Ligand code: UDP
């Protein structure tokens with residue numbers, strides 16, 4: 001029997017948990033041809049979330065939990081979930097029931113058809129302000145323009161990952177985690193499922209705009225080093241202006257026989273040295289970008305099949321990992 005791990009990051013979710021368990025229990029009853037593991041990651045909750053989980057575990061042994069020493073954030077909670085998951089596949093689910101568990105059978109169906117990464121795409125988002133929807137849309141646009149990897153728009157973390165995706169993600173230990181870009185990076189056979197995102201069942205969102213802006217900047221800076229190129233690109237117009245002005249001044253000297261004025265010499269010097277400085281910044285940026293990519297220590301590649309056999313990535317030895 002195949003085992004499905006449902007990973008639920010929870011931060012101050014005591015109100016949602018009973019509702020969540022009810023819905024999950026129903027789901028597990030329906031899908032009785034699978035074994036289940038419900039893995040909570042308690043992300044340093046300050047309310048009774050942990051007690052609630054412990055109580056549930058007493059009644060139902062399928063419930064497991066990892067309890068963080070403090071709040072580490074959802075991204076870290078998710079990788080911890082992958083580390084502790086024992087299933088053949090894992091599904092991320094929000095504790096607040098914004099991702100309907102009823103969609104899980106459909107995700108599993110595609111998994112059985114051979115897809116490795118089945119992600120749920122939001123058709124609608126109920127109970128969210130237009131500002132949040134708008135900013136989220138713009139953010140995807142910008143990210144897409146900055147990178148060459150295809151980014152899935154309007155997808156949250158609600159997705160099913162096959163064991164080999166789990167193993168691949170576990171190899172990526174960077175501390176500034178931006179999971180969204182990682183899903184794109186690992187590749188594998190992906191399948192999209194549409195769903196309507198519900199409003200929160202109870203409690204409040206943990207995201208403030210400040211946190212979202214953090215996330216957005218993290219997303220861009222962890223996805224690409226192209227902002228570092230900005231310097232290199234700025235150097236070019238500076239030198240172009242310098243060249244034009246230089247020709248103008250020289251021409252004036254020889255054609256009109258007018259001596260070079262002090263202010264003209266100063267402008268030329270300023271243009272020259274700021275151009276040089278910007279260029280040097282760009283060079284430093286290029287190296288910094290390389291260091292940035294190397295320190296991520298990602299595997300160099302991930303194999304889909306070897307001689308017709310699906311590669312699980314669990315034997316990605318140190319020799320195969322980028323050092
Ligand atoms: N969460 C977490 N750690 C945090 C913030 C959030 O584990 O620091 C969990 C939270 O309990 C929920 C999920 O991440 O299960 C999504 O959070 P939330 O509903 O607040 O975000 P939104 O749905 O508004 O984007």
Ligand code: MG
Nearest residue numbers: 094096098200
């Ligand atoms: Mg939510």
